[in-house]
Amino acid sequence: MHKWIGLLMLTFFSFTAKGQELNCTVKVSFDRITDANPQIFKTLEKSLQDFVNNTRWTTRNFGRSERIDCSMFFNISAYDNNSFTAMLQVASSRSVYNSTYQSPVMNVNDKDIAFRYNEGENLIFNPNSFDSNLVSLVAFYANMIIAMDADTYEKEGGTPYYEAAQNIVSVSQSGGKGWTQQDGLQSRYFLVNDVLSNTYKPFREALYAYHMTAMDKMADNQKEGKEKVIAAITTLSELYKVRPNAFLTRVFFDAKSDEIVAVFSGGPMVSITKLQDMLNRISPMNGAKWGKIK
Template sequence: MLKRIVFFSLCLLACFRTSAQELRANVSVQASPQLGNSTDRKVFSTLQTAMSEFINNRRWSDDAYTPAERIECNFLLTINAALGNNTYRATLTIQATRPVYNAGYVTSILNTQDPNVVFKYVEFQPLEFNEQRIVANDPLVANLTAILAYYNYIILGLDYDSFSPRGGDNFFKKALNIVNNAPDGKDISGWKAFEGNRNRYWLQDNLMNVKFARFHDVMYQYHRLGLDQMYEDTNKGRASIMNCLNLLMGIHQELPNSMLLAAFFNAKNDELVKIFSKAPPQEKARAVQMLAQLDVPNANKYQQLK
Protein backbone atom coordinates (compact mmCIF):
# COMPACT_ATOMS: atom_id res chain seq x y z
CA MET A 1 0.00 0.00 0.00
CA LEU A 2 2.84 2.39 0.88
CA LYS A 3 4.46 1.80 -2.53
CA ARG A 4 1.17 2.59 -4.26
CA ILE A 5 0.77 5.82 -2.28
CA VAL A 6 4.31 6.89 -3.16
CA PHE A 7 3.77 6.00 -6.83
CA PHE A 8 0.55 8.02 -7.09
CA SER A 9 2.13 10.92 -5.22
CA LEU A 10 5.00 11.00 -7.70
CA CYS A 11 2.55 10.89 -10.61
CA LEU A 12 0.61 13.81 -9.16
CA LEU A 13 3.84 15.74 -8.59
CA ALA A 14 4.94 15.12 -12.17
CA CYS A 15 1.60 16.34 -13.50
CA PHE A 16 1.78 19.37 -11.23
CA ARG A 17 5.29 20.31 -12.31
CA THR A 18 4.68 19.98 -16.01
CA SER A 19 1.49 22.04 -15.75
CA ALA A 20 3.18 25.04 -14.14
CA GLN A 21 3.93 27.88 -16.53
CA GLU A 22 7.14 29.90 -16.74
CA LEU A 23 5.90 33.43 -16.04
CA ARG A 24 4.01 34.99 -13.16
CA ALA A 25 3.00 38.30 -14.65
CA ASN A 26 1.14 41.13 -13.01
CA VAL A 27 -0.79 42.68 -15.91
CA SER A 28 -2.43 46.09 -15.86
CA VAL A 29 -4.24 48.02 -18.59
CA GLN A 30 -4.91 51.69 -17.94
CA ALA A 31 -6.05 54.74 -19.87
CA SER A 32 -3.73 57.73 -20.07
CA PRO A 33 -5.20 61.17 -19.18
CA GLN A 34 -4.89 62.23 -22.82
CA LEU A 35 -7.38 59.58 -23.91
CA GLY A 36 -10.33 61.63 -22.69
CA ASN A 37 -13.80 60.33 -21.84
CA SER A 38 -15.05 59.32 -25.27
CA THR A 39 -13.87 55.72 -25.00
CA ASP A 40 -15.71 52.96 -23.14
CA ARG A 41 -13.24 51.85 -20.44
CA LYS A 42 -14.93 48.49 -19.78
CA VAL A 43 -13.11 46.98 -22.73
CA PHE A 44 -9.79 47.66 -20.98
CA SER A 45 -10.82 45.44 -18.08
CA THR A 46 -11.53 42.47 -20.34
CA LEU A 47 -8.33 43.16 -22.27
CA GLN A 48 -6.38 43.08 -19.00
CA THR A 49 -7.86 39.68 -18.15
CA ALA A 50 -7.16 38.38 -21.65
CA MET A 51 -3.53 39.56 -21.54
CA SER A 52 -3.00 38.03 -18.10
CA GLU A 53 -4.36 34.68 -19.24
CA PHE A 54 -2.31 34.80 -22.43
CA ILE A 55 0.98 35.45 -20.63
CA ASN A 56 0.46 33.37 -17.50
CA ASN A 57 -1.44 30.33 -18.77
CA ARG A 58 0.47 29.57 -21.95
CA ARG A 59 3.57 27.35 -22.03
CA TRP A 60 6.52 29.29 -23.47
CA SER A 61 9.15 26.55 -23.16
CA ASP A 62 9.49 22.78 -22.86
CA ASP A 63 10.94 22.98 -19.34
CA ALA A 64 9.07 22.06 -16.17
CA TYR A 65 8.59 24.82 -13.62
CA THR A 66 7.35 24.71 -10.06
CA PRO A 67 5.21 27.65 -8.95
CA ALA A 68 8.14 28.96 -6.89
CA GLU A 69 10.37 28.99 -9.99
CA ARG A 70 8.12 31.16 -12.12
CA ILE A 71 9.65 34.41 -13.31
CA GLU A 72 8.11 37.48 -11.71
CA CYS A 73 7.27 40.20 -14.22
CA ASN A 74 5.02 43.21 -14.80
CA PHE A 75 3.25 44.31 -17.97
CA LEU A 76 1.64 47.75 -17.94
CA LEU A 77 -0.28 48.71 -21.08
CA THR A 78 -1.18 52.41 -21.16
CA ILE A 79 -3.79 53.27 -23.79
CA ASN A 80 -2.91 56.65 -25.30
CA ALA A 81 -5.40 56.96 -28.15
CA ALA A 82 -8.46 55.30 -29.64
CA LEU A 83 -8.05 55.23 -33.42
CA GLY A 84 -11.53 53.93 -34.23
CA ASN A 85 -12.72 50.50 -35.36
CA ASN A 86 -11.62 48.93 -32.01
CA THR A 87 -8.03 50.00 -32.68
CA TYR A 88 -5.78 51.60 -30.05
CA ARG A 89 -2.38 53.17 -29.71
CA ALA A 90 -0.54 52.34 -26.49
CA THR A 91 2.73 52.23 -24.57
CA LEU A 92 3.84 48.96 -23.00
CA THR A 93 6.11 48.94 -19.95
CA ILE A 94 7.81 45.60 -19.20
CA GLN A 95 9.69 44.67 -16.04
CA ALA A 96 11.12 41.32 -14.98
CA THR A 97 13.16 40.20 -11.98
CA ARG A 98 15.30 37.30 -10.86
CA PRO A 99 15.87 36.14 -7.25
CA VAL A 100 19.39 36.36 -5.83
CA TYR A 101 20.78 33.25 -4.14
CA ASN A 102 20.48 33.17 -0.34
CA ALA A 103 19.05 36.68 -0.20
CA GLY A 104 15.61 38.13 0.24
CA TYR A 105 16.34 40.27 -2.78
CA VAL A 106 15.39 40.25 -6.45
CA THR A 107 17.42 41.84 -9.22
CA SER A 108 15.93 43.48 -12.28
CA ILE A 109 16.79 41.73 -15.56
CA LEU A 110 14.57 43.88 -17.78
CA ASN A 111 13.01 47.29 -17.34
CA THR A 112 11.98 48.79 -20.66
CA GLN A 113 9.21 50.72 -22.35
CA ASP A 114 7.81 50.20 -25.84
CA PRO A 115 5.92 53.24 -27.18
CA ASN A 116 5.06 51.61 -30.53
CA VAL A 117 2.07 49.44 -29.67
CA VAL A 118 -0.88 49.71 -32.07
CA PHE A 119 -3.46 46.94 -32.01
CA LYS A 120 -7.08 45.99 -32.55
CA TYR A 121 -9.07 44.38 -29.76
CA VAL A 122 -12.78 43.55 -29.62
CA GLU A 123 -14.19 43.02 -26.13
CA PHE A 124 -14.09 39.37 -24.99
CA GLN A 125 -12.04 38.43 -28.03
CA PRO A 126 -9.52 35.70 -27.07
CA LEU A 127 -5.85 36.44 -27.63
CA GLU A 128 -4.28 33.86 -29.92
CA PHE A 129 -0.72 33.29 -31.08
CA ASN A 130 0.79 30.76 -33.47
CA GLU A 131 4.56 30.77 -34.02
CA GLN A 132 4.05 29.24 -37.45
CA ARG A 133 1.52 31.88 -38.52
CA ILE A 134 2.25 35.00 -36.52
CA VAL A 135 0.27 37.46 -38.64
CA ALA A 136 -2.88 35.29 -38.77
CA ASN A 137 -5.86 36.96 -40.50
CA ASP A 138 -5.55 40.55 -39.28
CA PRO A 139 -2.17 42.25 -38.72
CA LEU A 140 -3.59 44.73 -36.21
CA VAL A 141 -5.13 41.95 -34.12
CA ALA A 142 -1.96 39.87 -34.35
CA ASN A 143 0.32 42.77 -33.45
CA LEU A 144 -0.57 42.72 -29.74
CA THR A 145 0.02 39.00 -29.27
CA ALA A 146 3.22 39.18 -31.35
CA ILE A 147 4.54 41.96 -29.11
CA LEU A 148 3.60 40.11 -25.91
CA ALA A 149 5.14 36.85 -27.14
CA TYR A 150 8.27 38.71 -28.22
CA TYR A 151 8.83 40.19 -24.76
CA ASN A 152 8.00 36.89 -23.07
CA TYR A 153 10.83 35.27 -25.03
CA ILE A 154 13.19 38.16 -24.27
CA ILE A 155 12.43 37.78 -20.55
CA LEU A 156 12.99 34.02 -20.67
CA GLY A 157 16.20 34.43 -22.64
CA LEU A 158 17.67 36.93 -20.20
CA ASP A 159 16.65 34.81 -17.22
CA TYR A 160 18.21 31.66 -18.69
CA ASP A 161 21.35 33.62 -19.63
CA SER A 162 21.69 34.63 -15.98
CA PHE A 163 21.76 31.01 -14.79
CA SER A 164 23.91 29.30 -17.45
CA PRO A 165 26.33 30.45 -20.17
CA ARG A 166 24.37 31.23 -23.35
CA GLY A 167 21.34 29.62 -21.74
CA GLY A 168 18.91 32.00 -23.41
CA ASP A 169 19.88 31.44 -27.05
CA ASN A 170 16.83 29.36 -27.97
CA PHE A 171 14.47 32.03 -26.66
CA PHE A 172 16.28 34.82 -28.49
CA LYS A 173 15.91 32.77 -31.68
CA LYS A 174 12.17 32.58 -31.04
CA ALA A 175 12.12 36.37 -30.67
CA LEU A 176 14.01 36.61 -33.97
CA ASN A 177 11.36 34.45 -35.63
CA ILE A 178 8.69 36.88 -34.47
CA VAL A 179 10.65 39.89 -35.78
CA ASN A 180 11.21 38.20 -39.15
CA ASN A 181 7.51 37.35 -39.51
CA ALA A 182 5.99 40.31 -37.68
CA PRO A 183 2.70 41.93 -38.66
CA ASP A 184 2.99 44.74 -41.17
CA GLY A 185 0.64 47.63 -41.79
CA LYS A 186 0.20 51.39 -42.04
CA ASP A 187 0.02 52.04 -38.30
CA ILE A 188 2.29 49.18 -37.16
CA SER A 189 5.87 50.02 -36.22
CA GLY A 190 8.75 48.85 -34.03
CA TRP A 191 9.64 45.71 -35.98
CA LYS A 192 12.01 47.19 -38.59
CA ALA A 193 15.54 48.57 -38.44
CA PHE A 194 14.75 51.82 -40.29
CA GLU A 195 11.96 52.75 -37.87
CA GLY A 196 14.40 53.93 -35.19
CA ASN A 197 17.44 52.86 -33.20
CA ARG A 198 15.52 51.89 -30.04
CA ASN A 199 12.87 49.34 -30.92
CA ARG A 200 12.07 45.64 -30.91
CA TYR A 201 14.18 45.01 -33.99
CA TRP A 202 17.35 46.42 -32.44
CA LEU A 203 16.97 44.75 -29.06
CA GLN A 204 16.63 41.36 -30.71
CA ASP A 205 19.39 42.16 -33.21
CA ASN A 206 21.83 43.04 -30.46
CA LEU A 207 21.01 39.89 -28.51
CA MET A 208 21.67 37.70 -31.56
CA ASN A 209 24.60 39.67 -33.02
CA VAL A 210 28.00 37.98 -32.60
CA LYS A 211 29.51 41.41 -31.90
CA PHE A 212 27.60 41.40 -28.61
CA ALA A 213 28.65 37.86 -27.63
CA ARG A 214 30.40 39.19 -24.51
CA PHE A 215 27.08 40.55 -23.26
CA HIS A 216 25.87 36.99 -22.65
CA ASP A 217 29.05 36.34 -20.63
CA VAL A 218 28.18 39.44 -18.62
CA MET A 219 24.65 38.20 -17.90
CA TYR A 220 26.02 34.94 -16.50
CA GLN A 221 28.99 36.39 -14.60
CA TYR A 222 27.05 39.32 -13.18
CA HIS A 223 24.35 37.09 -11.70
CA ARG A 224 25.89 33.69 -10.96
CA LEU A 225 29.47 34.77 -10.17
CA GLY A 226 28.56 38.20 -8.86
CA LEU A 227 25.24 38.65 -7.10
CA ASP A 228 24.75 34.98 -6.20
CA GLN A 229 28.22 34.88 -4.57
CA MET A 230 27.82 37.99 -2.45
CA TYR A 231 26.14 36.12 0.39
CA GLU A 232 29.31 34.09 0.95
CA ASP A 233 31.95 36.59 -0.20
CA THR A 234 30.95 40.18 -0.92
CA ASN A 235 34.37 41.20 -2.22
CA LYS A 236 34.59 38.25 -4.60
CA GLY A 237 31.09 38.89 -5.93
CA ARG A 238 31.79 42.59 -6.43
CA ALA A 239 35.06 41.75 -8.22
CA SER A 240 33.10 39.63 -10.71
CA ILE A 241 30.73 42.52 -11.34
CA MET A 242 33.70 44.85 -11.86
CA ASN A 243 34.98 42.41 -14.48
CA CYS A 244 31.56 42.63 -16.13
CA LEU A 245 31.99 46.40 -16.40
CA ASN A 246 35.31 45.80 -18.17
CA LEU A 247 33.58 43.47 -20.64
CA LEU A 248 30.80 46.00 -21.22
CA MET A 249 33.37 48.73 -21.78
CA GLY A 250 34.89 46.63 -24.55
CA ILE A 251 31.48 46.36 -26.22
CA HIS A 252 30.82 50.08 -25.74
CA GLN A 253 34.12 51.11 -27.31
CA GLU A 254 33.40 49.00 -30.38
CA LEU A 255 29.65 49.65 -30.58
CA PRO A 256 28.74 52.86 -28.72
CA ASN A 257 25.13 53.83 -27.96
CA SER A 258 23.76 50.33 -28.48
CA MET A 259 20.21 49.55 -27.38
CA LEU A 260 21.31 46.42 -25.52
CA LEU A 261 23.67 48.25 -23.16
CA ALA A 262 21.07 50.98 -22.64
CA ALA A 263 18.54 48.30 -21.67
CA PHE A 264 21.04 46.65 -19.32
CA PHE A 265 21.80 49.84 -17.42
CA ASN A 266 18.16 50.87 -17.34
CA ALA A 267 17.58 47.69 -15.34
CA LYS A 268 20.76 47.83 -13.25
CA ASN A 269 21.74 51.45 -12.52
CA ASP A 270 20.30 51.71 -8.99
CA GLU A 271 21.66 48.28 -8.11
CA LEU A 272 25.15 49.18 -9.33
CA VAL A 273 25.16 52.27 -7.15
CA LYS A 274 24.39 50.11 -4.11
CA ILE A 275 26.98 47.47 -5.05
CA PHE A 276 29.85 49.93 -5.36
CA SER A 277 28.80 52.28 -2.56
CA LYS A 278 30.69 50.10 -0.07
CA ALA A 279 33.67 49.32 -2.31
CA PRO A 280 37.22 50.43 -1.36
CA PRO A 281 38.03 53.96 -2.64
CA GLN A 282 40.21 52.88 -5.56
CA GLU A 283 37.74 50.25 -6.75
CA LYS A 284 34.85 52.68 -6.35
CA ALA A 285 36.65 55.37 -8.36
CA ARG A 286 37.32 52.93 -11.20
CA ALA A 287 33.68 51.80 -11.19
CA VAL A 288 32.42 55.40 -11.28
CA GLN A 289 34.73 56.20 -14.19
CA MET A 290 33.46 53.29 -16.27
CA LEU A 291 29.80 53.62 -15.32
CA ALA A 292 29.71 57.32 -16.22
CA GLN A 293 30.96 56.44 -19.71
CA LEU A 294 28.80 53.35 -20.16
CA ASP A 295 25.57 54.89 -18.89
CA VAL A 296 25.58 58.60 -19.69
CA PRO A 297 21.91 59.22 -18.74
CA ASN A 298 22.71 58.15 -15.16
CA ALA A 299 26.22 59.63 -14.96
CA ASN A 300 25.26 62.10 -12.22
CA LYS A 301 23.90 59.26 -10.13
CA TYR A 302 27.23 57.42 -10.32
CA GLN A 303 29.25 60.57 -9.64
CA GLN A 304 27.58 60.82 -6.25
CA LEU A 305 29.48 57.68 -5.23
CA LYS A 306 32.73 59.65 -5.07
Protein backbone atom coordinates in the same frame (compact mmCIF):
# COMPACT_ATOMS: atom_id res chain seq x y z
CA MET B 1 -9.24 4.99 -0.73
CA HIS B 2 -8.55 8.44 0.71
CA LYS B 3 -4.83 7.74 0.41
CA TRP B 4 -5.14 7.03 -3.32
CA ILE B 5 -7.27 10.12 -3.90
CA GLY B 6 -4.66 12.20 -2.13
CA LEU B 7 -1.91 10.68 -4.25
CA LEU B 8 -3.83 11.37 -7.45
CA MET B 9 -4.42 14.98 -6.40
CA LEU B 10 -0.74 15.42 -5.60
CA THR B 11 0.23 13.98 -8.98
CA PHE B 12 -2.26 16.27 -10.74
CA PHE B 13 -1.04 19.43 -9.07
CA SER B 14 2.61 18.46 -9.57
CA PHE B 15 1.89 18.11 -13.27
CA THR B 16 -0.07 21.33 -13.65
CA ALA B 17 2.56 23.30 -11.74
CA LYS B 18 4.99 22.55 -14.56
CA GLY B 19 4.93 24.13 -17.99
CA GLN B 20 4.08 27.81 -17.82
CA GLU B 21 7.24 29.84 -17.47
CA LEU B 22 6.09 33.29 -16.36
CA ASN B 23 4.63 34.76 -13.23
CA CYS B 24 3.60 37.99 -14.91
CA THR B 25 1.62 40.91 -13.56
CA VAL B 26 -0.21 42.70 -16.36
CA LYS B 27 -1.61 46.18 -15.86
CA VAL B 28 -3.60 48.24 -18.36
CA SER B 29 -3.79 51.94 -17.50
CA PHE B 30 -6.42 54.01 -19.30
CA ASP B 31 -6.46 57.22 -17.27
CA ARG B 32 -6.21 59.37 -20.38
CA ILE B 33 -9.25 57.76 -22.02
CA THR B 34 -12.45 59.47 -20.87
CA ASP B 35 -14.93 58.67 -23.64
CA ALA B 36 -14.97 54.86 -23.61
CA ASN B 37 -16.50 52.15 -21.45
CA PRO B 38 -13.87 51.22 -18.82
CA GLN B 39 -14.92 47.58 -19.05
CA ILE B 40 -13.11 47.10 -22.36
CA PHE B 41 -9.79 47.94 -20.69
CA LYS B 42 -10.48 45.72 -17.69
CA THR B 43 -11.36 42.83 -20.01
CA LEU B 44 -8.19 43.47 -22.01
CA GLU B 45 -6.12 43.38 -18.82
CA LYS B 46 -7.57 40.04 -17.72
CA SER B 47 -7.22 38.55 -21.21
CA LEU B 48 -3.56 39.56 -21.32
CA GLN B 49 -2.91 38.29 -17.81
CA ASP B 50 -4.37 34.89 -18.69
CA PHE B 51 -2.62 34.77 -22.06
CA VAL B 52 0.86 35.53 -20.71
CA ASN B 53 0.68 33.23 -17.72
CA ASN B 54 -1.20 30.29 -19.21
CA THR B 55 0.61 29.98 -22.54
CA ARG B 56 3.45 27.48 -22.66
CA TRP B 57 6.24 29.45 -24.33
CA THR B 58 8.96 26.77 -24.30
CA THR B 59 9.34 23.00 -24.14
CA ARG B 60 11.05 23.22 -20.75
CA ASN B 61 9.26 22.26 -17.56
CA PHE B 62 9.25 25.01 -14.96
CA GLY B 63 8.36 24.24 -11.35
CA ARG B 64 6.12 26.80 -9.69
CA SER B 65 9.06 28.25 -7.77
CA GLU B 66 11.05 28.57 -11.01
CA ARG B 67 8.56 30.78 -12.80
CA ILE B 68 10.05 34.12 -13.78
CA ASP B 69 8.69 37.18 -12.01
CA CYS B 70 7.90 39.87 -14.55
CA SER B 71 5.45 42.62 -15.46
CA MET B 72 3.90 44.21 -18.52
CA PHE B 73 2.43 47.68 -18.15
CA PHE B 74 0.26 48.99 -20.99
CA ASN B 75 -0.37 52.72 -20.79
CA ILE B 76 -3.18 53.45 -23.26
CA SER B 77 -2.91 56.88 -24.88
CA ALA B 78 -5.65 56.58 -27.51
CA TYR B 79 -8.62 54.34 -28.21
CA ASP B 80 -11.12 54.32 -31.05
CA ASN B 81 -13.35 51.53 -32.33
CA ASN B 82 -11.24 48.68 -30.87
CA SER B 83 -7.97 50.27 -31.98
CA PHE B 84 -5.45 51.03 -29.24
CA THR B 85 -2.33 53.19 -29.10
CA ALA B 86 -0.11 52.66 -26.09
CA MET B 87 3.28 52.51 -24.40
CA LEU B 88 4.45 49.13 -23.13
CA GLN B 89 6.86 48.79 -20.22
CA VAL B 90 8.29 45.28 -19.77
CA ALA B 91 10.32 44.30 -16.72
CA SER B 92 11.62 41.10 -15.16
CA SER B 93 13.76 39.98 -12.24
CA ARG B 94 15.37 36.85 -10.88
CA SER B 95 16.17 35.59 -7.40
CA VAL B 96 19.66 36.06 -6.01
CA TYR B 97 21.12 32.89 -4.54
CA ASN B 98 20.79 32.43 -0.78
CA SER B 99 18.72 35.60 -0.31
CA THR B 100 15.20 36.96 -0.68
CA TYR B 101 16.40 39.72 -3.03
CA GLN B 102 15.09 39.98 -6.59
CA SER B 103 17.66 41.36 -9.03
CA PRO B 104 16.24 43.26 -12.04
CA VAL B 105 17.18 41.67 -15.35
CA MET B 106 15.10 43.41 -18.01
CA ASN B 107 13.49 46.84 -18.19
CA VAL B 108 12.42 47.85 -21.69
CA ASN B 109 10.11 50.67 -22.69
CA ASP B 110 8.39 50.16 -26.06
CA LYS B 111 7.11 53.68 -26.49
CA ASP B 112 4.84 53.53 -29.51
CA ILE B 113 2.70 50.43 -30.04
CA ALA B 114 -0.64 50.00 -31.74
CA PHE B 115 -2.98 47.05 -31.86
CA ARG B 116 -6.59 46.00 -32.28
CA TYR B 117 -8.54 44.05 -29.67
CA ASN B 118 -12.18 43.03 -29.70
CA GLU B 119 -13.61 42.63 -26.22
CA GLY B 120 -13.75 38.98 -25.25
CA GLU B 121 -11.67 37.64 -28.15
CA ASN B 122 -9.36 34.71 -27.47
CA LEU B 123 -5.64 35.48 -27.59
CA ILE B 124 -3.84 32.48 -29.10
CA PHE B 125 -0.19 32.36 -30.15
CA ASN B 126 0.88 30.57 -33.32
CA PRO B 127 4.67 30.84 -33.82
CA ASN B 128 4.38 30.31 -37.56
CA SER B 129 1.90 33.06 -38.40
CA PHE B 130 1.06 36.66 -37.67
CA ASP B 131 -2.45 36.76 -36.22
CA SER B 132 -2.48 40.09 -34.39
CA ASN B 133 -0.02 42.76 -33.34
CA LEU B 134 -1.08 42.37 -29.70
CA VAL B 135 -0.36 38.64 -29.66
CA SER B 136 2.97 39.11 -31.44
CA LEU B 137 4.04 41.89 -29.06
CA VAL B 138 3.31 39.87 -25.95
CA ALA B 139 4.84 36.70 -27.40
CA PHE B 140 7.98 38.57 -28.42
CA TYR B 141 8.56 40.03 -24.96
CA ALA B 142 7.64 36.77 -23.23
CA ASN B 143 10.43 35.05 -25.14
CA MET B 144 12.85 37.92 -24.50
CA ILE B 145 12.14 37.69 -20.76
CA ILE B 146 12.78 33.94 -20.76
CA ALA B 147 15.91 34.35 -22.89
CA MET B 148 17.51 37.04 -20.75
CA ASP B 149 16.68 35.11 -17.60
CA ALA B 150 18.32 31.99 -19.04
CA ASP B 151 21.43 34.01 -19.93
CA THR B 152 21.87 34.91 -16.25
CA TYR B 153 22.15 31.23 -15.30
CA GLU B 154 24.11 29.74 -18.19
CA LYS B 155 26.47 31.23 -20.76
CA GLU B 156 24.36 31.85 -23.86
CA GLY B 157 21.60 29.79 -22.26
CA GLY B 158 18.96 32.07 -23.76
CA THR B 159 19.82 31.39 -27.41
CA PRO B 160 16.80 29.19 -28.31
CA TYR B 161 14.40 31.74 -26.79
CA TYR B 162 16.08 34.69 -28.54
CA GLU B 163 15.72 32.69 -31.75
CA ALA B 164 12.02 32.19 -31.02
CA ALA B 165 11.70 35.97 -30.52
CA GLN B 166 13.58 36.56 -33.76
CA ASN B 167 11.15 34.27 -35.56
CA ILE B 168 8.25 36.35 -34.21
CA VAL B 169 9.92 39.44 -35.69
CA SER B 170 10.25 37.66 -39.03
CA VAL B 171 6.58 36.70 -39.27
CA SER B 172 5.39 40.10 -37.97
CA GLN B 173 6.97 42.32 -40.63
CA SER B 174 3.54 43.57 -41.69
CA GLY B 175 2.47 44.22 -38.09
CA GLY B 176 3.35 47.89 -37.92
CA LYS B 177 6.02 49.92 -36.16
CA GLY B 178 8.93 48.19 -34.43
CA TRP B 179 9.23 45.00 -36.46
CA THR B 180 11.51 46.11 -39.31
CA GLN B 181 15.00 47.53 -39.87
CA GLN B 182 13.44 50.80 -40.95
CA ASP B 183 11.97 51.39 -37.48
CA GLY B 184 15.24 52.53 -35.90
CA LEU B 185 18.12 51.06 -33.93
CA GLN B 186 16.01 50.77 -30.75
CA SER B 187 13.25 48.70 -32.32
CA ARG B 188 12.23 45.14 -31.50
CA TYR B 189 13.95 44.11 -34.72
CA PHE B 190 17.35 45.33 -33.57
CA LEU B 191 16.86 44.36 -29.93
CA VAL B 192 16.83 40.66 -30.76
CA ASN B 193 19.11 40.78 -33.80
CA ASP B 194 21.79 42.62 -31.85
CA VAL B 195 21.66 40.23 -28.91
CA LEU B 196 22.25 37.27 -31.27
CA SER B 197 25.12 38.99 -33.07
CA ASN B 198 28.73 38.14 -32.16
CA THR B 199 29.48 41.86 -32.18
CA TYR B 200 27.32 42.26 -29.09
CA LYS B 201 28.55 39.14 -27.30
CA PRO B 202 29.96 41.17 -24.34
CA PHE B 203 26.37 42.04 -23.39
CA ARG B 204 25.47 38.39 -22.85
CA GLU B 205 28.79 37.61 -21.19
CA ALA B 206 28.25 40.51 -18.78
CA LEU B 207 24.68 39.41 -18.05
CA TYR B 208 25.92 35.96 -17.00
CA ALA B 209 28.94 37.19 -15.05
CA TYR B 210 26.97 39.90 -13.24
CA HIS B 211 24.48 37.41 -11.83
CA MET B 212 26.27 34.08 -11.48
CA THR B 213 29.73 35.27 -10.43
CA ALA B 214 28.76 38.50 -8.65
CA MET B 215 25.22 38.83 -7.30
CA ASP B 216 24.88 35.13 -6.48
CA LYS B 217 28.09 35.34 -4.41
CA MET B 218 27.11 38.40 -2.38
CA ALA B 219 25.66 36.43 0.53
CA ASP B 220 28.92 34.49 0.98
CA ASN B 221 31.46 37.22 0.29
CA GLN B 222 30.18 40.72 -0.33
CA LYS B 223 33.59 42.21 -1.11
CA GLU B 224 34.32 39.57 -3.74
CA GLY B 225 30.80 40.02 -5.11
CA LYS B 226 31.41 43.74 -5.58
CA GLU B 227 34.70 43.08 -7.33
CA LYS B 228 32.94 40.65 -9.66
CA VAL B 229 30.29 43.30 -10.45
CA ILE B 230 33.12 45.59 -11.53
CA ALA B 231 34.56 42.75 -13.64
CA ALA B 232 31.17 42.18 -15.31
CA ILE B 233 30.82 45.88 -16.16
CA THR B 234 34.39 45.82 -17.50
CA THR B 235 33.28 43.01 -19.83
CA LEU B 236 30.31 45.11 -20.96
CA SER B 237 32.66 48.03 -21.63
CA GLU B 238 34.25 45.95 -24.41
CA LEU B 239 31.06 46.54 -26.37
CA TYR B 240 31.55 50.29 -26.01
CA LYS B 241 34.82 50.04 -27.93
CA VAL B 242 33.05 48.78 -31.06
CA ARG B 243 29.53 50.20 -30.55
CA PRO B 244 29.75 53.32 -28.33
CA ASN B 245 25.98 53.97 -28.36
CA ALA B 246 24.74 50.39 -28.42
CA PHE B 247 21.07 49.91 -27.62
CA LEU B 248 21.94 46.83 -25.55
CA THR B 249 24.20 48.90 -23.28
CA ARG B 250 21.20 51.08 -22.51
CA VAL B 251 19.03 47.98 -21.96
CA PHE B 252 21.57 46.71 -19.42
CA PHE B 253 21.72 49.95 -17.44
CA ASP B 254 17.99 50.67 -17.64
CA ALA B 255 17.62 47.52 -15.55
CA LYS B 256 20.79 47.73 -13.47
CA SER B 257 21.69 51.36 -12.76
CA ASP B 258 19.85 51.72 -9.43
CA GLU B 259 21.05 48.31 -8.28
CA ILE B 260 24.68 49.14 -9.08
CA VAL B 261 24.45 52.30 -6.98
CA ALA B 262 22.89 50.31 -4.12
CA VAL B 263 25.56 47.58 -4.30
CA PHE B 264 28.36 50.11 -3.83
CA SER B 265 26.59 52.26 -1.23
CA GLY B 266 27.25 50.03 1.77
CA GLY B 267 29.16 47.05 3.07
CA PRO B 268 32.88 46.39 2.65
CA MET B 269 34.84 49.00 0.74
CA VAL B 270 36.35 48.37 -2.68
CA SER B 271 38.15 50.74 -5.04
CA ILE B 272 35.56 52.52 -7.17
CA THR B 273 37.65 55.06 -9.11
CA LYS B 274 37.98 52.81 -12.15
CA LEU B 275 34.32 51.81 -11.88
CA GLN B 276 33.02 55.39 -11.85
CA ASP B 277 35.22 56.40 -14.78
CA MET B 278 34.04 53.40 -16.75
CA LEU B 279 30.35 53.95 -15.94
CA ASN B 280 30.50 57.64 -16.87
CA ARG B 281 32.13 56.73 -20.18
CA ILE B 282 29.81 53.92 -21.27
CA SER B 283 26.57 55.18 -19.70
CA PRO B 284 26.76 58.99 -19.43
CA MET B 285 22.96 59.31 -19.27
CA ASN B 286 23.16 57.87 -15.75
CA GLY B 287 25.90 60.26 -14.67
CA ALA B 288 23.87 61.70 -11.79
CA LYS B 289 23.43 58.19 -10.38
CA TRP B 290 27.09 57.28 -10.73
CA GLY B 291 27.97 60.38 -8.70
CA LYS B 292 26.14 58.81 -5.74
CA ILE B 293 28.53 55.84 -5.60
CA LYS B 294 30.80 56.32 -2.60
